Amino acid sequence: MSLHDDEVVSTPDLVRRLVADQFPHWARLPVTPGPAGGTDHHLFRLGDELLVRMPKIAWAQGQAVSDARWLPLLAPHLPLRLPVPEAVGEPGEGFPFRWSVTPWLDGAPPAAGELGTGGARQLGEFVAALRTVSTAGGPLVTGTSRGVPLARLDDDVRAAIAASGDRIDGPAATKAWDEALDARPASDGYWIHGDLLPGNLLADAGRVTAVIDWGTIGIGDPAADLIPAWTQFAGTERADFRATATDGLTDPDDGWARGRGWMLVEAVIALPYYWDRWPEFALASQARVAAVLED
Numbered sequence: 001m002s003l004h005d006d007e008v009v010s011t012p013d014l015v016r017r018l019v020a021d022q023f024p025h026w027a028r029l030p031v032t033p034g035p036a037g038g039t040d041h042h043l044f045r046l047g048d049e050l051l052v053r054m055p056k057i058a059w060a061q062g063q064a065v066s067d068a069r070w071l072p073l074l075a076p077h078l079p080l081r082l083p084v085p086e087a088v089g090e091p092g093e094g095f096p097f098r099w100s101v102t103p104w105l106d107g108a109p110p111a112a113g114e115l116g117t118g119g120a121r122q123l124g125e126f127v128a129a130l131r132t133v134s135t136a137g138g139p140l141v142t143g144t145s146r147g148v149p150l151a152r153l154d155d156d157v158r159a160a161i162a163a164s165g166d167r168i169d170g171p172a173a174t175k176a177w178d179e180a181l182d183a184r185p186a187s188d189g190y191w192i193h194g195d196l197l198p199g200n201l202l203a204d205a206g207r208v209t210a211v212i213d214w215g216t217i218g219i220g221d222p223a224a225d226l227i228p229a230w231t232q233f234a235g236t237e238r239a240d241f242r243a244t245a246t247d248g249l250t251d252p253d254d255g256w257a258r259g260r261g262w263m264l265v266e267a268v269i270a271l272p273y274y275w276d277r278w279p280e281f282a283l284a285s286q287a288r289v290a291a292v293l294e295d
Helices: 012-022 063-077 116-130 150-167 170-182 222-226 235-245 252-274 279-294
Strands: 031-033 041-046 050-055 087-089 099-103 190-192 201-204 207-211 218-220
Touching (some): 012 087, 050 063, 116 235, 150 170, 150 252, 170 252
8 A cells, every 4th residue: 555645656757757857967867766765755866876856745845945945054064964955856747746856875774773882972963963053044843843842742642642552552651751741841942853763864884874854854842853762772872872962952851851752752653654554664663662661
């Protein structure tokens, strides 16, 4: 089944025609299926050095423009590579959304435990570095987006816990969520990625090389970027990530508690939605809930 009921499917032939029409200087480059996309984009290689990102769902249609506006601002200040767009394409050939061409970045999403202590510190330093970039003119997160006050997600999280049934320990998840809500809210907003799941990281030989898929970028609660603690690390590595990622926060303990809440937001809401649509992602969400409850 499709990942989403209203998913828009892209093909190499569609991409080839769009590139030839809008960016003829790349028209002779071969178009081939790229790595498996995430929840919101189909990916295609364009030659050896470029990647085409085609939104598959309406909620992702603004990302090409957002990336082109904000990633060039962030990239010079951050210690890892970002997929700064080289071009933004317009709708055409029956495709309804804007799309983007980015550099091909080497690496692969790291498996849990693959990064070790060095990778934990490296990723923590990246999260901390985001907070050093000026937020002047940046987009504030709104509604129920990543990085808003957790209380705005209360109804959604409780409904998802109920919908998850016996796939998770519902009472323990509710208790952990209540503890996150009790933490002091963030006193300041900072740049956040908002979705630092393993699929949005690239690594090579145990080192993080790039952070990709900035669809949830904004100015908000920096605790939203602490989720690698429970997706990627455990034990000493989690402690190392915590120490570097929260360095400089005025409320590191409350921030960590909110980070547990953000992990619950991502994992527990995804679980019932993707249980049949994307079983591997649902099982990973189960493991992430369990990691929060064990922490």
